[in-house]
Amino acid sequence: MSRTTRTTLRSIGTRRVGLAAAAGLAAAAVLASLVNGSASAGPGSAKASAQPAATAEAAPSLNFQEWLYPGPAGSSTCSAPQEYADGRVQNGALKAEYYTINASGSAVRLDASNPDYACNGYSAANVADVKAHSAKQYVTVSLADLAAERNLTGSATKTNAAVSTLTNFAKQIGFTGVDVDFENYWDWNNTDKANFYNFITKLATGLHNAGLKLQVEGPPDNGTGFNYGDILASGADQVVMMAYDLEYQSPVGNTCLAFAPYDWMKDLLTGALAQIPAAQRYRFVAGLPSEAYSAANQCQDIRGNLTLKDMKNAPGYSSDPAVIESRRDPESGEIRWSSGGKFYDYVDQTALDRKLDVAKGLGITNVSVWTLGGGNVWFSKKATGGGTTIEAEATGNTLAGAAKVLACTPCSGGKRVGYINPGSSLTVKNVQASTAGTYQVAVAFTNGEPDALQARISVNGGASQTVSFAPSGGYDSPGSVTVPLALAAGTNTIRFDNPSGPAPDFDAITVPGSAG
The missing domain is CATH 3.20.20.80 (Glycosidases)
Known part of the structure; x- marks a missing residue:
């Protein structure tokens, strides 16, 4: 809005x-x-039914x-x-x-x-x-x-x-x-x-x-x-x-x-x-x-689009955790109080x-x-799962050889990277890890072939491992596999290639917030 x-x-x-x-x-x-994805659709169903279907893994994370x-x-x-x-x-x-x-x-x-x-x-x-x-x-x-x-x-x-x-x-x-x-x-x-x-x-x-x-x-x-x-x-x-x-x-x-x-x-x-x-x-x-918002005149004069900064300057504001919890509305989680004839409400991280x-x-x-x-607040890492999703087509990634970005409506970003054949590769950059360790990285992909496709995956230019990607039901139907990858603390790169044949197309990767 x-x-x-x-x-x-x-x-x-x-x-x-x-x-x-x-x-x-x-x-x-x-x-x-x-x-469960089975409810009948509303008035738009007849016109929208021609759109490609998404699988459960179409959006691997938030x-x-x-x-x-x-x-x-x-x-x-x-x-x-x-x-x-x-x-x-x-x-x-x-x-x-x-x-x-x-x-x-x-x-x-x-x-x-x-x-x-x-x-x-x-x-x-x-x-x-x-x-x-x-x-x-x-x-x-x-x-x-x-x-x-x-x-x-x-x-x-x-x-x-x-x-x-x-x-x-x-x-x-x-x-x-x-x-x-x-x-x-x-x-x-x-x-x-x-x-x-x-x-x-x-x-x-x-x-x-x-x-x-x-x-x-x-x-x-x-x-x-x-x-x-x-x-x-x-x-x-x-x-x-x-x-x-x-x-x-x-x-x-x-x-x-x-x-x-x-x-x-x-x-x-x-x-x-x-x-x-x-x-x-x-x-x-x-x-x-x-x-945040404030209200006067028995809740009829509302001043909206206020911020946490505004609330901190409002009469009666408290940063005391006990006071905050006493003011938390159980039906919305919002922090609410009255002071000087006005009512105040703001959304905190909780x-x-x-x-x-x-x-x-x-x-x-x-x-x-x-x-x-x-x-104004943002989500806690606990709420978001602490994971980070990076699209294969994201700006800053490197596509080499014949690799290119393709349209993919069900993919998490509406696109995928394909044509990763011998001599071609995808390198995903700016992969962040809080500490060094082995991370269970979810790789979203599409494979429209009747048989599994393979890809080599390497981190920071190191030794590669070969991973098999089963048929996903079409190149516009994403699947997901989890691959253990050893990441360094800080910024990493992950490279996908296949020197011996075609690799699957790639949608995105999701890196969890912690190793394990």
């Missing part, structure tokens, strides 16, 4: 009343089958994304680059809000040269920094209201212009694709809905023709015109449910609602997954909150970890966090 669109939520929030209750009616019936929005000098968002520099999404995705749709429906770039976007706005230096700290990058495009959306999607001329502008820009700066964040779902009429879907299809076509990807953000509501399965069938590569912001539904009173209570999240995510064919659920992303557990419990492996800046 972008900085721009969040400012309108107070006025549209009443359309979410009763959401948890409605979602809960279906949740119990489909939850078990969702985890894949993380984080939103990045621009702001003026001195604002909380200015600390975002220092935060993502810790490597949290080095093998994941950063989504930088470099474009907005203005009131007339035209795409306008948010340049860092504009004082309003001095921090994290578009500049060559900011692009380079984002790319240096992530494996994938998306240009987020937002807008302020339904009028702007109608002026865009209701005009073929404006739609075509925006598609061209966004596609060319993402291609020019070397980003992975575009992230669409229009949040007017609750106010759509039938024409608005049809125009939005048409825009998504046209943008997806333009991006795909340029070798780029499309991600689309959806509401924490399964009863709007936004259907997660239908959006995928319309061309999106991933859909994101922003599973937070229940606080805007707070009734008049002294107890404001949390960002994302566990049961509410579970019901919503379950409902969204039910709209998507089982074979396509690996394309679903759960959006989780790492932020709360964020527990929200991740909800998503993981539903089999979700793609997670996007709102938001960077102001010291």
Whole structure:
């Protein structure tokens, strides 16, 4: 969710009343089958059924994304680059809000040269920094209201212009694709809905023709015109449910609602997954909150998009662990208190970890966090498993000889590296190990042959071992094998080759957080 669109939520929030209750009616019936991948799909199933199926190993570990929005000098968002520099999404995705749709429906770039976007706005230096700290990058495009959306999607001329502008820009700066964040779902009429879907299809076509990807953000509501399965069938590569912001539904009173209570999240995510064919659920992303808010006037005047830094300066804040635990809400994990006639709520690391557990419990492996800046927390290594996934096609890896990147929709990054024949190789770089030792490294691969294929694997230029990779069911159907590799403390390289015949294609490797 972008900085721009969040400012309108107070006025549209009443359309979410009763959401948890409605979602809960279906949740119990489909939850078990969702985890097993057998629930029937929603309205988008007929159109989406032609998409290639993914196997259980399609995403060998958690894949993380984080939103990045621009702001003026001195604002909380200015600390975002220092935060993502810790490597949290080095093998994941950063989504930088470099474009907005203005009131007339035209795409306008948010340049860092504009004082309003001095921090994290578009500049060559900011692009380079984002790319240096992530494996994938998306240009987020937002807008302020339904009028702007109608002026865009209701005009073929404006739609075509925006598609061209966004596609060319993402291609020019070397980003992975575009992230669409229009949040007017609750106010759509039938024409608005049809125009939005048409825009998504046209943008997806333009991006795909340029070798780029499309991600689309959806509401924490399964009863709007936004259907997660239908959006995928319309061309999106991933859909994101922003599973937070229940606080805007707070009734008049002294107890404001949390960002994302566990049961509410579970019901919503379950409902969204039910709209998507089982074979396509690996394309679903759960959006989780790492932020804060304050409220006054009996929970009716909410100031959202606050940060942990803001909370540390708020009346009544305490860093005492005992006080923190006494304020922890058992239904959401969030830290909540009242002081001076105001109510405060923030997500700490424990709360964020527990929200991740909800998503993981539903089999979700793609997670996007709102938001960077102001010291907002990130997951603990324990919650993420401490492992790191590196895509075979990641920037910085070395492809030698005939080896090249190929499209692979079910693969964890949408691509794989193939044609590793005699004289060719793949070297995965920047493989981090906390201590020296033997690590059980998961290697995701595809083998479309009827027989097993072999590959040699070596670490840091040392002796190689030969590993056999069984047929995976097709070159667009990933499998996974675990290989014990002796890694040095710090940075390592892992090389794949086969001097005597074809090797399988490679999707990604996942290195656990500890040896053993």
